[in-house]
Amino acid sequence: MIINIEHVTWRREGLTLLKDVNWQVATGEHWALLGLNGSGKTTLLNMINGYFWPSEGSVSVLGHPFGEIDLRELRKSIGWVSTSLQEKLYAAERTQNIVISGKHATIGLYDSIKEEELAFARSLMDQLSCAHLWDREFRTCSQGEKQKLLIARALMAKPRILILDEPCNGLDLFSRERLLASIQELAKSAHAPTLIYVTHHTEEILPVFTHALLIRGGEAVRCGRTEEVLTEEGLSEFFESPVVVEKHRERVYVRMAD
Numbered sequence: 415m416i417i418n419i420e421h422v423t424w425r426r427e428g429l430t431l432l433k434d435v436n437w438q439v440a441t442g443e444h445w446a447l448l449g450l451n452g453s454g455k456t457t458l459l460n461m462i463n464g465y466f467w468p469s470e471g472s473v474s475v476l477g478h479p480f481g482e483i484d485l486r487e488l489r490k491s492i493g494w495v496s497t498s499l500q501e502k503l504y505a506a507e508r509t510q511n512i513v514i515s516g517k518h519a520t521i522g523l524y525d526s527i528k529e530e531e532l533a534f535a536r537s538l539m540d541q542l543s544c545a546h547l548w549d550r551e552f553r554t555c556s557q558g559e560k561q562k563l564l565i566a567r568a569l570m571a572k573p574r575i576l577i578l579d580e581p582c583n584g585l586d587l588f589s590r591e592r593l594l595a596s597i598q599e600l601a602k603s604a605h606a607p608t609l610i611y612v613t614h615h616t617e618e619i620l621p622v623f624t625h626a627l628l629i630r631g632g633e634a635v636r637c638g639r640t641e642e643v644l645t646e647e648g649l650s651e652f653f654e655s656p657v658v659v660e661k662h663r664e665r666v667y668v669r670m671a672d
């Protein structure tokens with residue numbers, strides 16, 4: 415079992431921010447985590463990374479129950495790509511150095527770069543269709559290109575779980591599709607980590623995401639196989655508002671019902 419969250423409740427400042435959440439992620443599955451603003455997605459991710467401790471219930475990640483594992487060690491197996499990270503990275507840094515710095519999850523490089531690290535960084539940039547950005551300054555790359563570089567950076571540490579936290583935020587239609595195509599390829603590649611794709615938008619949930627968790631008000635409202643979860647009925651109930659679902663190339667597009 416990659417992730418096993420059982421009856422997890424998390425309280426903070428008199429509020430219950432996660433309520434009796436149950437979530438099991440098995441090997442070979444890729445998950446989408448869908449929820450509106452403030453629904454508890456980031457809180458749940460912080461829980462998986464061991465930054466928050468459950469008030470009730472138990473968390474086990476990569477077969478290690480919390481309480482029995484060094485969380486700093488565990489975090490080395492989890493990549494977490496989010497846009498807020500971009501601001502922390504050196505704007506003038508060369509793209510390949512940013513990718514390579516992911517090996518030890520540092521900001522900037524402190525050791526001399528080894529030949530095999532350069533080769534691995536290049537293969538990752540190739541895999542994410544951004545090898546043409548080699549040796550560019552990070553700040554000169556577009557938002558979509560930066561996201562690809564940050565995914566390559568996270569993969570440099572060979573994580574077993576890769577969290578993609580709203581990676582398409584701020585991307586235009588075409589950049590979004592290019593990034594999604596790279597994510598699709600990544601998910602299909604041999605030795606791909608377990609992907610957890612966090613989003614507000616159902617249409618970003620690619621067919622490779624076999625399972626979906628819908629979270630609302632800190633509760634896991636629906637959880638299961640994507641095609642069973644992302645139905646018109648299921649989503650109308652989830653959004654507490656009637657929606658119409660249109661499917662195109664195995665992706666689900668939602669609009670409000672008239």
Ligand SMILES: Nc1ncnc2c1ncn2[C@@H]1O[C@H](COP(=O)(O)OP(=O)(O)OP(=O)(O)O)[C@@H](O)[C@H]1O
Binds near residue numbers: 456
């Ligand atoms: N440490 C904290 N103390 C108090 N409230 C918190 C804390 N962390 C999160 N919250 C609250 O918990 C709720 C869920 O927040 P969370 O960041 O998990 O939502 P989210 O689903 O990631 O939202 P978004 O899509 O906007 O990023 C919010 O109402 C937020 O204000």
